[in-house]
Amino acid sequence: MSGVDQLRAELVRSARALGAPEGVAPVLERPRDPSHGDWATNLAMMLTKALGKKPAEIARELIAGMDLAAAGVSEAEIAGPGFINFRIDAGALASQLQRVLDQGDAYGDTQGGAGKPVVVEFVSANPTGPLHVGHGRQAALGDAISTMLSRTGWNVSREFYYNDAGVQIANLTLSTQARLRELAGDALEIPEGGYHGEYIVDIARKYATEHPADTRGDDLDAVRVHAVKALRQEQDLDLKTFGVQFDVYFLESSLYSDGQVERTVGALEKAGATFEEGDALWLRTTDYGDDKDRVMRKRDGTYTYFVPDVAYHVNKWGRGFTRAINVQGADHHSTVTRVRAGLQALGVGIPQGYPEYVLHQMVTVMKGGEEMKISKRAGSYVTVRDLIDEVGRDAVRYFLLMRKGDSQLVFDVDLARSQSEDNPVYYIQMAHARVSGIFRVGEIAMESVTGARVNWAVLDSLEERELVKTLLDWPRLLAGAAESTEPHRVANYLLETARLVHTWYHKHHVLGEPEPVMQARLALGKAARQVLKNGLTVLGITAPDRM
RNA sequence: GCGCCAGUAGCUCAGUUGGAUAGAGCGGGAGCCUUCUAAGCUCCAGGUCGGGGGUUCGAUUCCUCCCUGGCGCGCCA
Structure with a gap:
């Protein structure tokens, strides 16, 4: 206790x-x-x-x-x-740090999730271009939320949903064909709704090299396969650079090929939740809080986007995920009601709030006092890769996580890039590195500090008491952040903890102090370093021992 | 017009789920390095918590009505 x-x-x-x-x-x-x-x-x-x-x-x-x-x-x-x-009492307070030293990397972990399964879906970009900043925010959020849930006892599966079956893919294919024909000498004619980015040229060039018999891209099927593959590889590479890994990649197209879309539509019709009007099939979403009913099957016989999405969530439920969290941009929020309505209409026992949505607002990238809108490669938007190239992975992660998802986010490239004095990421990492330095300079093995025979009552200065209390807060804070799916709480906590560490470090010397004082401060230092490391790890940021 | 999100220091944002004198970073001003990393520390200036009403011992936080901004309101995804 x-x-x-x-x-x-x-x-x-x-x-x-x-x-x-x-x-x-x-x-x-x-x-x-x-x-x-x-x-x-x-x-x-x-x-x-x-x-x-x-x-x-x-x-x-x-x-x-x-x-x-x-x-x-x-x-x-x-x-x-x-x-x-x-x-x-100072001793009673500080002696609780023993837990931190004993549990190490596991300090802060709790078991509220009781091993129950949860699927966290995030990024889920169409394979039609490089990942943009919004995807970056999703990647950072989804990954941190997954880690937090995992550390609070949930059995987490990270999932990426590939929209590889829609109109966008057709546009991608035709855009690539247009670039192929441009390379072959024709005038450039990118189709309506097509993609204008430089990357399409690269894809076309590579296709022409690999398919010398079809340099004009007449074989649309081959062009499509090539383009999707190339972009999936590029996105995978971006995610890898960002340090994000997924357990499952789910293809939208499989929902069609496995007949899951048809089955879901059939079940909805059987449940009496649909009606026909104007040669289209509609879902009565108004029965579930929508302001108007929605078309499921268009006049041309194809399905609107949310239908496979409903089928997809039936699939998740069927795989045993009694909890599902989707991380998406707020511009998709109209989908929430529709997907939930579809699931409710099926009447198969899926709870009303399923799936949960973590919606985040837009990101504005500022550089040199102006909004940065253009990426060389993507043309019309800033990519994740641009940001990583500009400021490095740790800073990108931190900046995308430091604000509540509900807030619009201004990403200040100049601030994030600064390695001198103003950057919160380096401020936190520096606190970790400085404490590590005590052990390095003093040639004291980290493992030798176990808390045994430490007179904790020595840690009775104002700065030490505040630091101790903050370190002891970590498990409760992590649990709260996980429950509310708000990683920014961890980011703010780390900043506060780092501030206390810097103040303490500046005011209370460790090496060369009388033995009981030194031992107690070494224990405190080690505990502080451990908490900083655990928090940074949750956010997917490195904890360097020297900088 | 309807729905969702936001409005807190010059700027970017927190605010521990209703607590005591509202905080941080940046920006502005003044100091601190023969001692474990100055990527640091200390101090100062800066506020009608968008506005009005309500709930109660107590409201930045909850309710309500306005105002402003972002996003959405397709047989697009």
Whole structure:
């Protein structure tokens, strides 16, 4: 049982003795202001109605009824409108760092997910061009969310859905053909809705080399296969450079070839959720909160995009994923209602909120004070590769994760590239490297610091107490970030932790101090380094030992 | 017009799910290196939390109505 839990247990015991209702659950929080102690509770204010007394009186009685020593409390005072502020004994507080040292890379991991399966789908780009910044945000978000879930006990599968069966693929094929014919001497005629980027020229050139008998691209089937393959390879390479790996690549086309789309449509018709009108087949999405019904099968006999998407999610459910999370740009949010409506209409026991969506707002890339819109290769947008080339993988990851997904994001290339003073990524990594440096310079093996025989009570300065408390927050913070699927909480936590580490490092020397002091500070340093490393790992960012 | 998201310091954004005197980074100003990395530390300036009403001991946080911005509202994906 951790220190907070003991404190809470004592509070509950005391409150119950005063006549508080069963199930009373005191909220303990860390006050912003250190002078308000290490933990504070508003319990006395919560109980005013139930006990019919004034907050201050209740607070006094609560404290009197607690075994403060058992909870490691050195001081308890009543403050403000009725808060109780507890100060924890320095030794009792710092000794909890033993957990960090014992658990190492696993410190912070919890088991809330209980091994249940969850599929996280992200990126899911059409294989029609290089990945753009938005895909980058999805890749960073999806990967970090997956890691967080995995560290909180979920059995995670990362999945990439390839839209390889639609109109876009036809446009890609025709665009490639147009470039082939341009290379053969014709005037360039990129079709309506086609792709204008430089990369199409590369693909065409390679096709012509590999297919000397068809340099004009008359064999559209061969052109399509070639172009899709080339772009999948390019996207894979980008993702690899970004450090993202998937467990499953799911092809949209397989939903058609396996008959899953037809089966889903048949089931929806059977369920009476559809109707025909104007030579088209419609789904009654208005029965499930949509503002109008939606076409499933167009007049030309093909399906609208959300139909295979419904089939795809039936497939996920069928594979045993009772939880599914989709990371997508907010411009796709109209799909949410439709897919869920389709799943509900099937009536096969899929819960209403399935799948969950993590929608993120748009990214604006700024460089030199101006919006950067053009990539040489892609033509009309900035690619993930552009960003990695500009600022490096770690900085791209951090900058794409530092803001809540709900916020529009301004990516400042100049700031991200700066390696001197202003960059939060390097600030955090530097904290890790500086602590590593203590061990390197002192020639102290990291493994030799185990926490055994450490006099934790030595760590009683303001800076040390604040750092200790923050390090002890990590498991709770990670669990909260995972539950809310918000990696930016980890990013902000790391920045705060790094700040405390830098301050501590500057103020409290380690090497050459008297033995008990040095041993205690080495233990604290090692714990801090461990937490920084664990947090950076969650975000997919490296934790260098020297910079 | 309808729906979703946002509006907090000059700029970019956090705000621990309703707590105490609202924070960080950048930008601006002033200091700190014969001692474990100055990619660092310390201090100063900077705010009508978009606006009005409501809920209660207490609201940046919850409800409601306005205002502003982004995205979406296709037999496109």
